[in-house]
Amino acid sequence: MANRTLVTGSGGGTSLVDLLDRVVDRGVVVSGDIIISLAGIDLIQLNLRLLLIGLETANEMHRTNFEGRGAR
Amino acid sequence: MTAGDARGLYLFAIVGSTAVDLSGLPGFAGGGSPRLVDHGDLAAVVADVPLAALDVREEEVTEDGRLARMAMDHDTVIRAVFEQTPALPLRLATVVGDEDAARRLLAERSTEIRDLLARLAGHEEWGVRLRREGEAPDENAERERARAARPSGRDYLQARREALRASQEQRHAVRQAGDEVYRGLAEHASDATRLSTGGATGLLLNATYLVPTSATDAFREVAEKYAADLEAGGVRVELTGPWPPYSFAQVTIGSQAAADG
Numbered sequence: 001m002a003n004r005t006l007v008t009g010s011g012g013g014t015s016l017v018d019l020l021d022r023v024v025d026r027g028v029v030v031s032g033d034i035i036i037s038l039a040g041i042d043l044i045q046l047n048l049r050l051l052l053i054g055l056e057t058a059n060e061m062h063r064t065n066f067e068g069r070g071a072r
Numbered sequence: 073m074t075a076g077d078a079r080g081l082y083l084f085a086i087v088g089s090t091a092v093d094l095s096g097l098p099g100f101a102g103g104g105s106p107r108l109v110d111h112g113d114l115a116a117v118v119a120d121v122p123l124a125a126l127d128v129r130e131e132e133v134t135e136d137g138r139l140a141r142m143a144m145d146h147d148t149v150i151r152a153v154f155e156q157t158p159a160l161p162l163r164l165a166t167v168v169g170d171e172d173a174a175r176r177l178l179a180e181r182s183t184e185i186r187d188l189l190a191r192l193a194g195h196e197e198w199g200v201r202l203r204r205e206g207e208a209p210d211e212n213a214e215r216e217r218a219r220a221a222r223p224s225g226r227d228y229l230q231a232r233r234e235a236l237r238a239s240q241e242q243r244h245a246v247r248q249a250g251d252e253v254y255r256g257l258a259e260h261a262s263d264a265t266r267l268s269t270g271g272a273t274g275l276l277l278n279a280t281y282l283v284p285t286s287a288t289d290a291f292r293e294v295a296e297k298y299a300a301d302l303e304a305g306g307v308r309v310e311l312t313g314p315w316p317p318y319s320f321a322q323v324t325i326g327s328q329a330a331a332d333g
Contacts, residue, residue: 016140019144020139022147023146023164026163026318027163028161029323031324
C-alpha cells in the first residue's frame, strides 16, 4: 500500500514544532517549594515564559515553511 | 552565589523501576550524565545541571538554537527510558534543588504516580493532524475564466450557482472530515485529546492519541485509509509518533504546603 500519511516521530524527521509542542506544553508539572529559585525568581516560571515564546516562534517558522512549500 | 555557578537537579522522567540503563545518554552542557534517584519502587531520571545552561534567551530560539537542542536532548533521554519501562515525562526545564527535593516529590504523590504509570503501561502516543493543502479556489480567477468564455447570462448564472454549491459542499465535507477522523481513530485508542489548531490556516484537526502498542498497526491502518480517502479532497493526514506519553502524563506534583502557604 502506498504511504499516503506523512509519518514523522521516531528517528529523524521530527519537526521542531512537533517536539516543542510536546515537551513545552505537556508532561508532569512540578510545583511548590521544591523548585529551585534563583535570586528570588522562580526558575521554572522564568523559563516557561521563554519556552512559550519559543513555541510561538517555532509555530511561526513552521507556518512560514509550510506556506512556502504550498506556494511552490 | 551567582547565576553563573548555581547548579540544580534537572528532571527528565519518573519511572516505576530502578533497573533502567542510562549509559551513553546526553546530559546538559557543563552538567552530569543522566542517573536515577530512587524512592522505594519509584525513581526519577535526573542530571546535575548548571542553571546557566537552561537560561535560554529569546534570540536563541531558532531551528538549531539552544532551545531546540535542549528539547532534543530532553526527548532523547525520555525516549530511551520509555523504550525500557513506562515513564512519566516531565515538562521541559523542570529543575529541583537537590536529590532530597526529588525524593520528596516522588514520596508526596506516590499513589497517583503509580496509578498513572500503570494506566500508561503498554501504550504509546501518536499525533494526528489534518491539513488542507493549498487554498480555496480563487473566485476572481473563476469569474475571469467565465467571462472569457462569454457564456449567455443564464448559463453564466447557472455555472456560478453550481460552483458556489460545490464549494459550500466541499467546505462542509472538509469540516466534517476533522470530526470523523478524530472519532474514527479514537476507537483504536485508550484515550484521545483534541488540541487547539492554534489558529493555523488549513489545520482542520490537531489531535493526540494514547494507543495500546498491540493496536498500533490497526491505528496506523485506519490513518492510512483516511489519508487515501481524503487525498482527492486536498486534505493531508500527518501522523507523528510513536511518542512517549507527553500528552497523557499531565499531572501536577509538588508540595501541597507550598501551594497552601
